[in-house]
Amino acid sequence: MIRLATLAAVALVLPGAAAAQPGVGVQAKTGPALYAAYCLSCHGIAGSGISSRSHPSGALGLRGLGPPLRGVGALAADFYLSTGYMPLQSPYDEPLHTASSFDRAQIAALVAYVASFGHGPAIPKPHPERGSVSLGLALFTDHCAGCHQVAAEGGYVTNAVAPPLHKASPVQIAEAVRVGPYLMPSFPESQISNAQLDSIIAYVETMKHPDDRGGWSIGRIGPVPEGLVSWLIGTASLLGCCLVIGRRYAR
Amino acid sequence: MLLLGRGRRRPRLDERPRIVPAGAPDPGAEWLVLALLLGAALCAAGFIVVYAFHELAHQTQYLGLALGLSFAFVAAACVVVGRRLVVSEELEEDYPLPGHPQTQEELEQLVQESGSRFTRKRLLLSGAGAAGTAIGAALVVPALALGPFLDTGGLYETPWRRGVRLVDESGRPLLLDEIAAHTFYTAFPQGAGHEQFGAPLVVVRFAPSQLHLPAPRRGWAPGGVVAYSKICTHAGCAIALFRKPTFPAIEPGPALICPCHYSTFDPTSGGRVLFGPAGRPLPQLPLYVDPGGGLRAAGNFSGPVGPSWSGVRSRPPRNPA
Amino acid sequence: MIRRAVRFLDERSGAAPLLQKSLRYVFPDHWSFLLGEVALYSFIVLVGTGIYLTLFFEPSTATTYYTGTYLPLRGHEMSIAYRSAVDLSFKVRAGLLMRQTHHWAADVFVASIVLHMLRIFFTGAFRKPRDLTYYLGLTMLILALLEGYLGYSLVDDLLSGMGLAIGYSVLLSIPVLGPRLALLVWGGPFPGRPEFWSRLYVAHVFLLPVLIGSLLAGHLLLVAARHHTQFGERRRMTEKKVVGLPTFPAQAPRSLGLMFAVAAVLLLLGGLVQINPIWLWGPYHVYQGTNGAQPDWYLGWLIGALRLVPSFDLTIGHYTLIPNAFWGGALFPLLVFLILYASPSLERRLTGEYGFHHLLDRPRDAPWRTALGAALFTWVFIIFFAGSADRVFVSFGVSYQAQIWAYRALVWVLPVVALLVTRRWCLALQELERLDRIRRAAEAEARGRLQLE
Secondary structure (H helix, E strand, O other), X not given: OHHHHHHHHHHHHOOOOOOOOOOOOOOOOOHHHHHHHHOHHHHOHHHOOEOOOOOOOOHHHOOOOEOOOOOOHHHXXXXXXXXXXXXXXXXXXXXXXXXXXXXXHHHHHHHHHHHOOOOOOOOOOOOHHHOOHHHHHHHHHHHOHHHHOOOOOOEEEOOEEEOOOOOOOHHHXXXXXXXXXXXXXXXXXXXXXXXXXXXXXXHHHHHHOOOOXXXXXXXXXXXXXHHHHHHHHHHHHHHHHHHHHHOOOOO | OOOOOOOOOOOOHHHOOOXXXXXXXXXXXXXXXXXXXXXXXXXXXXHHHHXXXXXXXXXXXXXXXXXXXXXXXXXXXXXXXXXXXXXXXXXXXXXXXXXXXXXXXXXXXXHHHHOOOOOOHHHHHHHHHHHHHHHHHHHHHHXXXXXXXXXXXXXHEOOOOOOOEEEOOOOXXXXXXXXXXXXXXXXXXOOOOOOOOOOOEEEEEOOHHHOOOOHHHHHHOHHHXXXXXXXXXXXXXXXXXXEOOOOOOOOOOOXXXXXXXXXXXXXXXXXXXXXXXXXXXXXXXXXXXXXXXXXXXXXXXXXXXXXOOOOOOOOOOEOOO | OHHHHHHHHHHHHOOHHHHHHHHOOEEOOOHHHHHHXXXXXXXXXXXXXXXXXXXXXXXXXXXXXXXXXOXXXXXXXXXXXXXXXXXXXXXXXXXXXXXXXXXXXXXXXXXXXXXXXXXXXXXXXXXXXXXXXXXXXHHHHHHHHHHHHHHHHXXXXXXXXXXHHHHHHHHHOOOOOHHHHHHHHHOOOXXXXXXXXXXXXXXXXXXXXXXXXXXXXXXXXXXXXXXXXXXOOOOOOOOOEEEEEEHHHHHHHHHHHHHHHHHHHHHHHHHHEOOOXXXXXXXXXXXXOOOOOOOOHHHHHHHHHHHHOOOOOEEXXXXXXXXXXXXXXXXXXXXXXXXXXXHHHHHHHHHOOOOOOOEEOOHHHOHHHHHXXXXXXXXXXHHHHHOOHHHHHHHHOOOHHHHXXXXXXXXXXXXXXXXXXXXXXXXXXHHHHHHHXXXXXXXXXXXXXXXXX
């Protein structure tokens, strides 16, 4: 009980929206215009990057910090934009998976523009249907479960959250494995081949609707929610029984 | 009481004074109990029916629901019986006496008098004590076969020694050129079992300029590749997390992290503890590159691997004899 | 019919007077006196479901490959123990129901023991002549924690393997004796000899249950021998006389009802709410781990303590005397149980009260005991919450490091706050009652005077 109340209190104290995104109704249509409006202040002119505070601030007098984008290719740009990781309100924020404020056409235009900065990988075309789910589990446990939890429910890394993967599409998973966004490692093809990647994606897709043969899944993260249910449903209802049975004398 | 009635005729049960006070009948409650018991029977029968199915979706749920509800009905029936059908008479009873002082004294006397023929009590008692201790010890000693009790040397053992090749999980050798930066590899000693604390390594690569290893370890990282024990020095979990900044200017630096209690180690400085409870750095394995480009151990770890114990820092790790 | 049965029994055992006495044994009335019964009935469910599980589980670490129907595990190398646990969940009809009911029963078993213990503590029921009963209860709580830990460790899935590694590390961390004990129990350095699984199994299915069962019998015998305590709500309830319902007919249907209710709740949970889906975790290997590995709730206070202790080993020169895991994993629970064991004699010493007590205190009647107890349990609960700080971060975004530092401070501050607040509160409640009594006495006097006039 106390535990739930604490969680509720913590939830109330939290600021409502973690990452403020540019408002809905983005007007710009072309890649360069969108880049100038939302990316330039941190990533610099033509993706040259801004690497230190003392550096003269970005165009239009805006202050920002961001890595260079030359050579990241369509793959990285598509990942960061389609997941809503970018644009960030502040370069010090942790990027989180949110609904993108851009529509498909705008993302495509921006991706094409960023890809034009230099040679980089194209958007991958994964084939999870060719993968093996059981091989996927083995690979996922070896490379991913340490951060994302073995059932892909997400977890904690010192200083950051490793997100749950239920919202990630197959393309986004393939992109993330190669990009290594924020604090995640980037796995090259020499380590995880495209065929192996297909298996990993097949496994993550399976985990979106896993075999919950036991009933209500309560989060699939093990003992913490199980403890809550033990107390708040199991023990609480038995306390209720004790109250009913223990009230004896007609007063 | 019931047994006395052989010779003399006792009055029939309903003629005798009552023990349990009388109460008014409650036909409503009786019908309720009957209904609840029938409900229980129905649910239990349902359990058997569900069980009879060979393959049924959500079978576990139906089974649990049927049996659980059946018990719930019985529970409800019992409660109705307790509250409405049996008499809730209030009885009084004396608490038991705190003790029996006279019996206590007699017990003491009994024991003392029984020993009055012994003249060398102390001597005999110490003799009994010696026998008891020795027999007790003799009975416990076979437990030593459970494991090495006196020799804790096994804790310092690892299969790594100079020349042992690093291989991946499927036994493929790790080549320097194939090791990329910004990711992490799990490696094992060639030809040794994977399931021991001393075996698994986590291998990461940095630009040599990023590394600032302690001076004696300067040659341990050929091409910027460093290898650490994959087992946390705090509580023995596998270091399954590698944190890598995408934009090092403002993001936290690289780290190896244990997922159990989040002990966080710095792989660029020789495994120093950055955060969390671990009290000892992550042991580092010196590496060299063989002529074929393969990574090999240049010796044993910088310290004993795995969770710590009394005396863990006293000896360096070693190979099994 | 009844007469014949009684005669049969009595002529062979002479038990009729004893039977009559126990049927008319008096149960005082309060709902909180039933908490221990909930624990007892959970234990019965545990034994019943546990026996069923042993008919299918194979406690062996020998390697095998999974070939069953659950796709993600097909072809995986695993121990026979883990495979048989997955098979008994998927292949054995009602097997999963039994396994889940068993696990929920374990969680509820410990929860009800803890609640029962809190009731005993805060009403002063542990005072003479029931201190021995209380010690037996505490010992059963420790054994129940260990029994639960061994139970979920036995399955050999990824989580249980990580739990065993932590348990090994904590045992290893005990100064000087630790490494020897750990090597003895495991039969060698982790993960130990194959026989370790036999040791785990016999401890879980035989040694500890038998030990708990025997202590339980002793506990109940002592309760019956010294009789129940009671709140002195009414004038008839005194240190000399206990007032309540007889076992038969009044108490029996109520207790039976509670027993069936416990079974019902546990079976409904077991059928409807998934617990420890071992097939999702996969098999354990020494070199693998998953994020957010947690123990079952009743060991959450230990993982909290392990995570809160800052990084340091106690070393003298180059000699490591006490490694870090000892502080949170061993010293902390030792301290808590030491305080709990010492409470009855400590209270006697401090208050100079050496007498017998059959009447219970309401918590407010003993402000110091209540306040000190509140401080102790606040201390444990804070550390318990700290154990789930990582999940709080993932779910609510409160920085983990900030939480850990806050907890490190709160662990010392909140118990003191709890102590002071609880004591003030008790005294205020006493004062309110005193005023209420004076007011009522004055009113009665006024009414009396009115009648006289």
